[in-house]
Amino acid sequence: MNRFIIALAAGLGILATAPAQAQTPNTLLNVSYDISRELYAEINVAFAKQWKAKTGQDVTINQSHNGSSRQARSILEGLEADVVTFNQVTDVQVLYDRGKLIPADWAKRLPNNSSPYYSLPAFLVRAGNPKGIKDWDDLVKPGVQVIFPNPKTSGNARYTYLAAYAFAKNKYGADKADDFIKKLFANVPVFDTGGRAATTTFVERGTGDVLITFEAETSSIRDLAGKDKYEVVVPPTSVLAEFPVTVVDKYADKHGTKALATAYLEFLYSPEGQDIEAKGYNRVTDKTVMAKYKDKFPEVKLYRVEDEFGGWDKLNAEHLNPGAKLDTLFGGK
Amino acid sequence: MPRPTSERAHTEWMVTPVGAGPVTRRVVLGIVAILTLLFLIAPLALIFSSALSQGIGTFFNSLTEPGTQHAILLTVTTALIAVPINIVFGLAAAWTVTKFVFPGRTLLISLIELPYSISPIVAGVAYIFVYGSQGLFGPLIEAMGIKVMFALPAIVLASMFVTAPFVARELIPLMQVQGTDEEEAAVTLGASGFATFMRVTLPNVRWAVLYGAILCNARVMGEFGAVSVVSGNIRGQTTTLPLQIELLYQDYNVAGAFAAATVLTAVALLTIVIKVVLERISPDHAQAPARPPGH
Numbered sequence: 001m002n003r004f005i006i007a008l009a010a011g012l013g014i015l016a017t018a019p020a021q022a023q024t025p026n027t028l029l030n031v032s033y034d035i036s037r038e039l040y041a042e043i044n045v046a047f048a049k050q051w052k053a054k055t056g057q058d059v060t061i062n063q064s065h066n067g068s069s070r071q072a073r074s075i076l077e078g079l080e081a082d083v084v085t086f087n088q089v090t091d092v093q094v095l096y097d098r099g100k101l102i103p104a105d106w107a108k109r110l111p112n113n114s115s116p117y118y119s120l121p122a123f124l125v126r127a128g129n130p131k132g133i134k135d136w137d138d139l140v141k142p143g144v145q146v147i148f149p150n151p152k153t154s155g156n157a158r159y160t161y162l163a164a165y166a167f168a169k170n171k172y173g174a175d176k177a178d179d180f181i182k183k184l185f186a187n188v189p190v191f192d193t194g195g196r197a198a199t200t201t202f203v204e205r206g207t208g209d210v211l212i213t214f215e216a217e218t219s220s221i222r223d224l225a226g227k228d229k230y231e232v233v234v235p236p237t238s239v240l241a242e243f244p245v246t247v248v249d250k251y252a253d254k255h256g257t258k259a260l261a262t263a264y265l266e267f268l269y270s271p272e273g274q275d276i277e278a279k280g281y282n283r284v285t286d287k288t289v290m291a292k293y294k295d296k297f298p299e300v301k302l303y304r305v306e307d308e309f310g311g312w313d314k315l316n317a318e319h320l321n322p323g324a325k326l327d328t329l330f331g332g333k
Numbered sequence: 334m335p336r337p338t339s340e341r342a343h344t345e346w347m348v349t350p351v352g353a354g355p356v357t358r359r360v361v362l363g364i365v366a367i368l369t370l371l372f373l374i375a376p377l378a379l380i381f382s383s384a385l386s387q388g389i390g391t392f393f394n395s396l397t398e399p400g401t402q403h404a405i406l407l408t409v410t411t412a413l414i415a416v417p418i419n420i421v422f423g424l425a426a427a428w429t430v431t432k433f434v435f436p437g438r439t440l441l442i443s444l445i446e447l448p449y450s451i452s453p454i455v456a457g458v459a460y461i462f463v464y465g466s467q468g469l470f471g472p473l474i475e476a477m478g479i480k481v482m483f484a485l486p487a488i489v490l491a492s493m494f495v496t497a498p499f500v501a502r503e504l505i506p507l508m509q510v511q512g513t514d515e516e517e518a519a520v521t522l523g524a525s526g527f528a529t530f531m532r533v534t535l536p537n538v539r540w541a542v543l544y545g546a547i548l549c550n551a552r553v554m555g556e557f558g559a560v561s562v563v564s565g566n567i568r569g570q571t572t573t574l575p576l577q578i579e580l581l582y583q584d585y586n587v588a589g590a591f592a593a594a595t596v597l598t599a600v601a602l603l604t605i606v607i608k609v610v611l612e613r614i615s616p617d618h619a620q621a622p623a624r625p626p627g628h
Contacts, residue, residue, distance in 0.1 A: 029567060037584060064567045065580075077465030078475070079483040079565040099467070196583045224585065 025256045027060045028264055031081035033068040033088075033155065033243075035195045035217050039280045040085065046276060047267045051260075059260065067194045068155050075101065080251040082261045085243065085268075087214070088155035089113070089305075089312050090320075092244045101250040115242035116268035117282035120302055121148075121160045122215040123233040124202070124222065131209045135235050136167040139210065140183040147208035149198040150191035151326060157191075157198075160212045161326060163239040165319075166303040170237070181329045214241060219281035219296065240302040243282070380598055384591035395592035403569045404577035405596060410485070411573060412553045415492045419549050420542060422493075423500025428534065431508035432516065442505065446498045456494045457562025460487060483565030488573060491559035496552045500545035507541045508534075540615030544608065551604040555597055 032040055044061040051059050064071065064079070072091040075081050076099045086092050092114075095101045107113045125133050131144050139146050151157040161181065168180035192198040195213055202211040203221060211218065215234065222230045245265050252258040267273045274286040278293045290297070309315040319325045385392055395401065426445050430438055448456065464481045465471045474481055481487050515537070519529040535542075557575040564571040572580060574597055581590035 034583075062567050062570055064565055066566055074483065074565055077461050077467055077482060078471060078480075080480075200583070 025260065026057055027062065027255075028082045028257055028261055029062045029064065029080060029251075030083050030085055030264075031064045031071050031075060031079060032085045033071070033195075034065055035156070035199075035214065036085060036087075037063070037065050038220065039216070039277065039282070042276050042280070043268065043273060046272055047264055050267065050272070051263065061264070067153060069153065075099075075248065080255070081248045082252045082255060082257045083245060083247055083265055085245045086155070087241065087243050088158070089242060089244050090316065091155065092246055093312070095246075095248065099250075101248050102246055103249065106246045107244065109246065110265060111269060112285060113242055114244045114246055116245060116265070116273065117243055117277040117284045119214040119216050119241050119243070119282055120234075120238035120300060121156075121163045121212050121241070122218045122238065123235060124211040124213070124218040125209065125231050125233055127227075127229050127231060129231055129233065133210050133233060136164050136237070137171075139164070139212075140180060140187060144187055144210070145189050145208040146184065146187045146210055146212065147190070147198055147202045148188065148212040149194055151330060153193045154195060154198075156195040156213055158320065158326075159214075159239055159241045162305070162309065162315075162319075163235075163237070163303070166239055166308045167235075167237050169308075170303075178325070178329060185330060215283075215297075216281040234298040234300050237301045237303065239308070240304050377598065380591055380594050383587065384595045386591075387588045391588050392592050392595075395586075395589040396596070398589065400569050400572070401574075401577055401581075401589065401593050404572050404574045404593070407485070407488070407572070408554050408574040411488050411492055412550050414489050415496065415553045416546055416550050419493060419496055420500050420546055422497065423502075423504055423545060424535075424538075424542065426501040427504035427508050427538075428530070431505055432513055432534075445501050448495055448497045449502075453491075453495050453556065453558030454562060457491055457559040460491055460494070460559075460563050464490075482563060483567070483571060485571070487563035488560050488571065491563045492553045492556050495556050495559050496549045499549035499552065500542060503541045503545035503548075504538055507538055511537055540611060544611050544615070547604055547607050547611070551601055554600050 030040060030044075040061075040063055044063070048059050048061065051057060064081070066074075068086040068088050068091045071079075071081075071084070071086070072094050075084065075095060084092060084095070089107070092102070092106065096104055096106060103109075110116070112118075123133055125131070131141075132138065133144070138144065148154075148160045149157040151161045164184050165177050165181055168177040172180065189207060190201060192201055195217060198211065198213065199217065199221060201207050203225065210233075211221075215232070218232045222232050245268060247258060247261045247265060249258070252261045268277070269286075271286060271289065274284040274289045275292075278284050278286075278289050278296070281296055283297055284290060305312060305315055309319070317324065384395075426441075430442050430445075461468060461482065463469045463471075464474060464487065466475060466482070471482070479486075481490070515533050516529050519533045520526075524532065555575060556573075557579075560573055561576060561579075564573065564576060566572060566576060566580070568580070574593060578590050578593045578597070581587075581593060
């Protein structure tokens with residue numbers, strides 16, 4: 001029994017020291033979206049090297065990946081992220097709206113609406129493109145199986161919805177767009193909750209003729225699996241997906257990591273950071289870098305949320321909020 | 334010798350209910366065997382064969398990868414904290430409901446068993462509502478400078494919730510059968526309450542405690558749902574072994590995921606072995622009838 005009491009005391013001891021593991025100023029927690037794993041694995045190594053050269057300090061960057069709406073929720077409940085790197089403006093905005101963890105003008109703190117790189121929903125088809133999928137039109141044809149995650153839980157899929165909607169609106173007119181989306185949803189055999197799960201459905205389980213996800217993910221899968229298995233198709237039009245980043249002031253201040261966190265995000269805009277992002281098939285604004293990788297990025301007309309949907313507030317009210325258009329169209333599925 | 338024959342016939346009639354002839358028995362046995370093969374043995378075999386698919390070297394490299402190493406360490410730490418606390422809780426709970434009679438006793442037994450029937454994800458979300466920054470006690474805990482959510486304490490709490498009934502459930506039927514006679518004798522002879530517990534009650538139930546602890550340990554190490562909600566999924570920090578397996582799988586690192594899975598599977602198989610051994614050597618457990626509590 002004595003041994004048992006000692007074990008218990010030791011256990012409680014470990015429990016009590018847990019708060020002491022709190023972060024030192026040389027550690028950052030980057031809370032990110034699901035499919036950015038490989039990108040930040042590379043960014044973190046490069047940044048740590050640069051920071052060491054500049055300041056002589058070693059820095060550790062911890063990563064957490066999941067659906068970005070779920071991540072935002074966790075941060076509101078106390079996951080102490082120093083920085084967030086998300087794929088959806090609304091998921092960052094909620095940190096201000098519901099927790100005041102960041103200032104209202106967070107998007108103005110860094111260039112391009114605090115989005116160091118951008119991407120677009122693109123198509124990944126099986127080798128030889130047997131169903132001849134070239135544009136959004138081809139997705140609603142009978143007998144075509146389309147794979148993308150559930151637009152209610154995945155930011156990634158919400159962009160797919162927006163791209164398809166913008167395409168239909170511009171080609172057939174606003175009154176026909178709803179019908180187009182209904183036909184598109186009808187061609188999806190399974191809605192996974194996140195981007196990676198949808199990828200697994202398409203790649204591992206071999207379901208579907210086309211996977212719609214960010215261009216960065218489609219191209220990485222093709223590289224990983226081989227050009228003899230998949231082809232990337234970038235449609236003539238798509239929607240601009242921003243990847244907003246920000247320092248989470250409340251926690252960075254608490255940890256004393258604000259300077260480091262800011263430097264980390266600025267690194268994403270530096271030529272070295274932009275090079276890594278572009279190498280991972282994310283489009284960047286640095287002209288030299290884009291010229292270097294121009295073969296990776298086919299021409300595409302990108303609709304902006306601001307121009308096509310009147311900004312995020314209007315978009316949320318008309319399309320994405322509970323009971324709005326997406327619910328109506330998705331509910332019929 | 335008519336008598337034994339008739340007895341044998343009688344026994345055979347007993348084990349062969351109406352309509353269940355040898356054919357039916359074989360068919361049923363065959364179905365069970367096939368289902369066991371499909372649902373249990375095939376997946377288990379696949380885990381080991383996938384883990385070793387890229388050679389034994391890759392297998393060990395996967396296991397020594399820092400993320401997986403940390404996940405194993407975190408899982409063991411969690412078990413080292415959660416299991417002893419559950420033993421104390423289980424002993425106290427079983428002692429209370431079997432040695433004393435008080436109003437609300439049946440309700441308490443039902444409450445102890447609640448985690449059996451509740452989905453682990455509900456437990457995780459409930460902890461967020463209680464201890465999260467925007468939860469019931471979250472602001473208070475934060476003001477005190479203690480970090481509960483998305484750190485080791487939350488992982489331990491979630492694991493403890495899920496496994497709360499494991500030890501108590503083993504003890505309650507046994508202690509009910511044993512009754513209070515021996516304790517009463519000890520007290521009559523002048524033993525203190527603590528001495529009675531240490532020298533009479535505890536030795537009587539030690540095998541059941543161990544049995545419950547082993548099952549509790551296996552469940553703590555394997556818990557996914559509740560821990561997933563409260564861990565924050567920080568790589569190399571708050572990913573337990575089950576979370577690490579999912580993470581590796583989604584990273585397209587199938588060999589790594591299955592290598593980590595073999596560790597959990599080994600724990601499970603070891604648990605079964607220990608369970609069987611305990612059942613053999615423990616007289617208490619063999620005698621304990623599986624009576625529902627309250628009888």
